[in-house]
């Protein structure tokens with residue numbers, strides 16, 4: 001079983017058909033802390049954009065960093081979950097309860113976050129090597145509007161959505177965070193360091209103010225997924 005918050009339907013419980021009502025109620029009740037916590041979060045960030053356009057399952061994913069386009073195939077099966085399988089050859093298959101668009105998008109977001117780790121990690125490593133700027137660890141995250149961050153220990157977080165943006169935006173963001181390993185602020189010295197490696201960074205910095213709107217709708221779909229594993233099915 002799983003819980004999700006949907007923009008159009010509110011709280012959605014996905015359950016196997018076989019489960020009894022009593023077990024279901026008990027389980028939902030046991031999740032109340034999660035529900036309250038995430039309800040606050042969805043209230044704090046009013047959902048925008050998707051009210052006018054009905055949510056659709058994407059047919060493909062363009063990944064400029066890899067110069068790759070993944071084709072997505074949907075394979076309906078009698079299951080209450082959706083499973084993503086990448087079989088190479090630029091082909092991704094989502095199988096299971098694929099008529100549930102929101103569930104498909106949730107699975108796609110989670111799958112793509114893992115898939116983006118490699119190209120973004122490589123970009124970071126190459127940029128560090130080319131500039132001589134050093135970082136400690138990196139993580140790929142799914143922040144709503146932050147594209148990257150850097151801690152005082154030189155740990156860098158990169159948003160997985162960078163893999164869906166024009167390549168130069170991803171390159172700029174990675175460089176920006178690497179420069180923070182030297183200057184942990186936005187002082188003149190920081191911008192001078194960025195300019196040293198990317199003289200036209202200001203153009204990109206300005207372009208990226210529209211970055212959220214440029215992303216494919218499925219990426220921006222606000223989804224809060226339950227971190228809780230389902231209990232044993234009755």
Ligand SMILES: [Zn+2]
Pocket residue numbers: 176180185186
């Ligand atoms: Zn910064």
